[in-house]
Amino acid sequence: MKRIIISILILVIIAGVAVWSLGLVPVARVNGENILRRAYTDRAAALVMFEEQSRAAAGRDDITLAAADDIRQSVLQNLISEAVFRGYIEQNLNRADLEERSRRVVDDTLGVANPDILPRATKQLYGWSVEEFTENVLFPQALQNELAKDIEQGGTPFEEFARTQLSQAEVKLYFVPWKWENGALIGE
Secondary structure, eight states: OHHHHHHHHHHHHHHHHHHHHTTOSEEEEETTEEEEHHHHHHHHHHHHHHHHHHHHHHTOOOOOHHHHHHHHHHHHHHHHHHHHHHHHHHHHSOHHHHHHHHHHHHHHHHHHSOTTTHHHHHHHHHSOOHHHHIIIIIHHHHHHHHHHHHHHHTTOOHHHHHHHHHHHOOEEEOSSSEEEETTEEEEO
16 A cells, blocks of 8 residues: 555656656746746847847857846746737727737738848847747737727727736746736736
């Protein structure tokens, strides 16, 4: 009996380590939607890499730990905002139409980019393929811009809309050094 309990305990520990190392644990839960550690760390690492590349190209000092932490906080804030906006879109707008318009904007943007340079640039600056760059940067920004157009057509400034939506969001954070207060991440 003791062997069975020890075996089960070992399997649970191994499963826990695997889930953690694969990034399948949430760092945040936003209105019922999980933001997985993997999405957060991948995006944060890419933006830290971009900042390091930018500083090196400009001949500036290496990125500080505090600056890298600010980037990670900003990334999580953006992921939370994206989740809040997705939820709003799902409940209040024609999601398919908004996503189609956003995809057209992304396609137009990519259409004017040099196809010989873009893959190297995204790989060098972010460590991403063009597809990863599109899904992590271009599409979320295009979706937010298209949402802003729809909101502002209704007479509400997008900043006011965003502030209201974020302050009303139910956000729980896990394994990060910040807390959620009044629609924003703040240091503890």
